[in-house]
Amino acid sequence: MGGNLLDRVQASLGGQALATDMVHGILVLQIAPESLVTLVSHLRQQHGFDLFLDVTAVDWPQRQPRFDVVYHFYSTRDFVRVRVKTRVDEADPTVDTLVPLYGSARYMERECHEMYGIRFRGNDDLRPLLLYEGFVGHPLRKDYPKQKEQPLVPYRNVQP
Amino acid sequence: MSLPPLTSLPNPIRPAFTKGLTPGSVIVNIGPSHPATHGTIQIVAEISGERVVRTDVHCGYLHRGFEKECESHTWHTLIPYVDRLNYCSALINDFAYCEAVEKLLGIELTPRCRHLRTLLSEYSRIADHLTCIAAALMEMGAMTAFLYLVTIRDYVYEHIADLTGARVTHSYGRIGGLARDLPDGWLRRLEEILDQMDTFVDRVHGLVDRNRIFIDRMRDVGVIGTAEAINWGFTGPILRSTGAPRDLRKDTPYLSYGELEFEIPVGIKGDNYDRYYVRMREIDESKHMIRQLIDLLQPGPVSVDDRRCTLPDKEAVYTEIEALINHFKLIMEGPQVPAGETYSAHEGANGELGFYLVSVGGGVPWKVHCRSPSFVHMGGAHRMLDGYQLADLVPTFGSINMIGGECDR
Numbered sequence: 001m002g003g004n005l006l007d008r009v010q011a012s013l014g015g016q017a018l019a020t021d022m023v024h025g026i027l028v029l030q031i032a033p034e035s036l037v038t039l040v041s042h043l044r045q046q047h048g049f050d051l052f053l054d055v056t057a058v059d060w061p062q063r064q065p066r067f068d069v070v071y072h073f074y075s076t077r078d079f080v081r082v083r084v085k086t087r088v089d090e091a092d093p094t095v096d097t098l099v100p101l102y103g104s105a106r107y108m109e110r111e112c113h114e115m116y117g118i119r120f121r122g123n124d125d126l127r128p129l130l131l132y133e134g135f136v137g138h139p140l141r142k143d144y145p146k147q148k149e150q151p152l153v154p155y156r157n158v159q160p
Numbered sequence: 161m162s163l164p165p166l167t168s169l170p171n172p173i174r175p176a177f178t179k180g181l182t183p184g185s186v187i188v189n190i191g192p193s194h195p196a197t198h199g200t201i202q203i204v205a206e207i208s209g210e211r212v213v214r215t216d217v218h219c220g221y222l223h224r225g226f227e228k229e230c231e232s233h234t235w236h237t238l239i240p241y242v243d244r245l246n247y248c249s250a251l252i253n254d255f256a257y258c259e260a261v262e263k264l265l266g267i268e269l270t271p272r273c274r275h276l277r278t279l280l281s282e283y284s285r286i287a288d289h290l291t292c293i294a295a296a297l298m299e300m301g302a303m304t305a306f307l308y309l310v311t312i313r314d315y316v317y318e319h320i321a322d323l324t325g326a327r328v329t330h331s332y333g334r335i336g337g338l339a340r341d342l343p344d345g346w347l348r349r350l351e352e353i354l355d356q357m358d359t360f361v362d363r364v365h366g367l368v369d370r371n372r373i374f375i376d377r378m379r380d381v382g383v384i385g386t387a388e389a390i391n392w393g394f395t396g397p398i399l400r401s402t403g404a405p406r407d408l409r410k411d412t413p414y415l416s417y418g419e420l421e422f423e424i425p426v427g428i429k430g431d432n433y434d435r436y437y438v439r440m441r442e443i444d445e446s447k448h449m450i451r452q453l454i455d456l457l458q459p460g461p462v463s464v465d466d467r468r469c470t471l472p473d474k475e476a477v478y479t480e481i482e483a484l485i486n487h488f489k490l491i492m493e494g495p496q497v498p499a500g501e502t503y504s505a506h507e508g509a510n511g512e513l514g515f516y517l518v519s520v521g522g523g524v525p526w527k528v529h530c531r532s533p534s535f536v537h538m539g540g541a542h543r544m545l546d547g548y549q550l551a552d553l554v555p556t557f558g559s560i561n562m563i564g565g566e567c568d569r
Contacts, residue, residue, distance in 0.1 A: 024263050024502040050390050053505075054531040058518055070516065072503055072531070076390060076404070079411040083503060104393030107539025115227075125176065130220035130568055132172035139228055146228055152170055 009047055009082070013039070026072075027082045033069075036086055037096045040071070044101060049073035049082055052102035055109060057116040059142045065089035069118055071098075088118065097123035115140040175204040176216040182208050190553070192221045198295045199564045201538070203545070203553070210549050215542045219535070222568035230528035234494025235261055235335060236469075238528065243329040245530060245566035248291045249284035249509045251320070253566075254333030257528075259414065260504035260515040261335045264497050265468060272460040273337050278416040279453040280320075280332075281506070282446040283350075286357070287316045288509030288561075289397075289439040289446075296436070296558030297368065300377055305364045312360040315353050322346060335495055336470050337463025347454055354447050361443060369437075378433035382544040382556035385430055392540025396511025396533055397438045398560065402430035408507035419456065420449050435559040469495040494523025508533055510561055532566035 009027060010020050016039050019030040031039055043049040053072040060066060071084040088095060097120040098105040109120040110129045117138040120126065128135055132152055137144050180187060185208040192202040200221040206213040226245070230238045242257045243250040255277045262269070269277070294309035317327045323346055324330035324339065332339045368374045384394070386402040399406050405424040409417040425441035427434025463470045467486055476483035499521040505514035511533030518527040537560050544556050 023500070024504075026503055051395070052393055053512065053514060054503075054516065054529070056516060056527075056529045058527050072514070072516070074512075076406050081503065081505075102393070103388075103391045104536055104539055107536065108393075111535070127174055127176075128220075129218075130223040132220070133174050134170060139225065144228075146225075146232060152172055 009043070012042070012046055016042075023083075025081075027080070029082065029084050031084060031086050033086045033088055033095050036084070037098070037101075040073070040084065040098060041101055043073060043082060043084075047082075048075040048077040051076055052098065052104045052108070053081070055098075055105065055112050057112055057118050057140075059116065059140065061142045067093055067116060067118065069095055069112070093117055094119045094121050096121050099123050114138065117141065173202060173204075173218045177204075177206065177214070180206050180208070181213060182206075184208065185213055188550075192218075198299060198558055199562045199567075201557075201562060201564070201567075205545075205550070205553070207550055210551070212546055212548055212550055212553065215545045215553075217538050217541050217545075219538050219562075219564075219567050222564035224569070226530065226569040227528055230525055232524065234523045235497055235525060236490070236494055238525070239333060240329065240331045242333075242530075243331050245532060245569065246288070246508060246510070246513070246534070246563045247328055247565050248563060249281075249288035250329050251280045251284040251324075251332060252288075252506060252508050252513065254330065255281055255415070256504065256506035256508070256513050257515050258333040258335050259506070260502055260517050261469075261495075261497060263502045263504055264500050264517060264519055265335070265466075265495070266498075267336050267464055267466060267469065270337070270461050270464060272341075272458060273462045273464075274416050275453050275456050275458075276338060276342070276462060277333075278420070279450055279457075281415070282449045282453070283316065283320065285509045286443050286446045287313055287320075289443050290316070292509075292558070292561040293364070293436060293439055296555060296561075297364075299554050299558050300374070302368060302374070305367050308360045308363050308367075312353070312357050315356065319346075319349055319353055322349070334463060334470070336466055337461075341462045347457075350450070350454070354450065357443075357447065361440065365440065375433065377552070377555050378436060378559075379431060380429070381432045381548055381552045382435075382559065383429055383431045384544055388543060389430065389540075392543060393536040394511065394540060395536075396508065397435055397442065398430075398511065398537065400424065401427035401434035401438045403427060408505060408512060412505075414506065416453065416456065420452050422449050432555050432559045496521070496523060497525075503531075505531070510534055510537070510563065510566075513566075530566065530569060532569065534561070534563045534567035535569070538562060538567055 016035050017029045017031050021028045051074040053074050055071050058068040065087045067088050069086050073082050109123050112118050113126045114128050114131050185206050190203040192200050202218040204216040242253045245253045290309045290313040294306045298306035321327045324332040386404045389399050389402050403426050405426050407424045422445045425438050427438050472483040472486050477487045497519045501518045503516045505512050514531035516529040520526045
C-alpha cells in the first residue's frame with residue numbers, strides 16, 4: 001500500500017516536490033516553502049489527507065537555511081501518513097499558514113511560532129500559547145540555554 | 161519581602177477579546193484553577209445571560225519544557241519524562257515512545273513483549289477511561305458513580321504498582337523490551353480485577369445511563385459532526401463519538417492488535433452522552449482484548465537480545481569485563497541510535513499519540529516532539545463550548561478529557 005501511494009502521489013505532483021522518499025513507512029516530501037499551500041491542498045483534495053496531525057520545526061544551527069518546518073498529515077480514508085518538510089532561513093522564517101485548509105492548524109502553528117519563531121503568514125492569532133505574554137526568545141531553538149529563567153513574577157527573597 | 165499587590169502583577173495571557181459582541185453580554189474568566197475544570201486551564205468566555213457566545217481557551221499552565229529537557233538526556237533516561245505526559249495512562253506513552261526509537265534502531269520485539277505491551281496498553285486505557293468518566297460524573301454531582309469507578313481504578317493502579325513499582329508514573333517501558341517480566345500470580349489477580357470491574361461498571365451503567373438528570377445534561381450538548389471533528393484534528397473517542405469508526409488499533413495495526421478480535425464502538429450524534437458511552441464501551445472492548453491476550457501470552461524473554469539497547473544481566477556485569485563495559489556505555493552514553501527521523505503513533509486513550517524523533521546518531525536525541533491529542537483537542541474545544549449554557553461547559557470539558565501533562569508538555 002505504501003509503495004502504491006508513493007507512486008500515485010509522485011505521479012500527480014509534477015515536479016512540485018524537490019525530493020520524495022519513503023522513510024520508516026511514511027512518505028516524505030521535501031518541498032520549497034512557496035509551494036506549500038498548493039501542494040497541501042492538492043494532497044488534501046486528490047489524495048484524501050484530511051487530518052492535519054502536527055506541525056513542528058527542527059533547528060539546525062550550522063546549516064543554511066537553518067530551520068526545517070515539518071508537517072504530518074493522515075488520511076482517514078487510506079490510513080497512511082505523509083510528512084511534508086520545507087526549509088526556511090533564520091533571517092526570514094516565514095511560511096504560509098494552513099488555517100484556511102485545516103482548523104486545527106490554528107493552535108499548532110501558534111505553538112510552533114512561540115517555540116521556534118517560525119512565522120505563519122496569514123495566521124492572525126500567533127499569541128503565546130504554552131508560554132506567557134512577554135516571554136523573550138524561542139526556547140526550542142538550540143541557542144536558547146536550557147537553564148535560562150524568565151520569571152513573570154519576581155522570586156520571593158526568603159530569609160532563613 | 162512581601163509579594164507585590166495582585167493588581168500590579170502582569171497578566172500571563174492576552175485574551176482574544178475584551179469587549180462583548182452582543183449588547184449586555186459580559187466577559188467572564190474561568191480558571192486557570194477552578195474546581196469545575198478538571199485540569200489547569202483558563203477559559204475566557206463571553207456570556208449573554210446564561211448562554212456562552214464565544215470562548216478563548218488558554219493552556220500552558222503545566223508547561224515544563226518537556227521537549228527541551230529531552231534534548232539533554234539519553235534516549236533511555238528520558239522515559240520518566242514521557243510517563244508524565246498522560247499521567248492517567250502512562251504506559252501507553254512509554255510504549256509509543258519506545259516503539260519510535262525501536263523503529264530508528266530497526267528492532268523487532270519479542271512476542272511476549274509485544275503481547276505484554278498490548279495488554280498493558282489496554283489496561284491503562286481502562287484506567288484512563290475510568291478516570292475520565294469518574295471525574296466527569298463527579299463534576300455533575302454523581303458522587304456514588306465516581307466512587308465506584310475510582311475504587312476499581314485504584315485496584316488497577318495498585319495492581320500495576322505490583323508490576324512496575326509505581327502507581328501512576330511507571331517508567332516501565334525500555335527500548336527493545338520491558339523493565340521486567342510479570343511477578344508470580346499477577347495474571348490471576350488481573351482476572352479477579354476484570355471480574356470485579358464488570359460489577360462496578362454495571363452499577364454505573366445502572367445509575368446513570370437512563371438517569372433523567374444525566375441525559376438532560378449530556379444529550380445534545382457539545383455536539384460536533386464528523387467532518388468538523390476531522391477539520392479540527394480530533395481523534396480518539398471524540399472522533400468516534402461522531403460515528404466515524406477511526407481507530408489506529410484497527411486502521412494501522414501495531415503491537416499485537418492485528419491478532420485480536422475487537423469492535424470499535426461509535427456514537428450517533430457526537431454529543432457528551434456519546435462520548436461517555438463510547439468510553440464505557442471501550443472499557444468492555446479492552447477487557448475483551450486483555451482476556452484474549454492472557455491466552456496468547458507464552459513464556460519467553462521480554463527484551464530483545466541486542467547489545468545496542470538492552471542492559472546485560474547483572475550477574476554478567478559483575479563477572480565479565482565485556483558486560484561491564486556494555487553496561488557502562490549504555491548508561492553513560494546512551495543507546496547509539498542511527499541518524500534519521502521517524503514518526504510513530506499509537507492510539508492513546510484520548511486519540512492519536514505520536515512521537516516525532518530526530519536523531520543525528522549517538523546517545524542523545526536531537527529532537528523529541530510529542531503530538532499529543534489533548535493539545536489538539538484544546539485547539540478545537542471552542543467548537544463544542546460555544547452556543548451552549550455556561551453550566552454545559554463543565555460536562556463538555558469533562559467529556560473532552562484534557563490531560564494537562566500532555567497538553568502543555
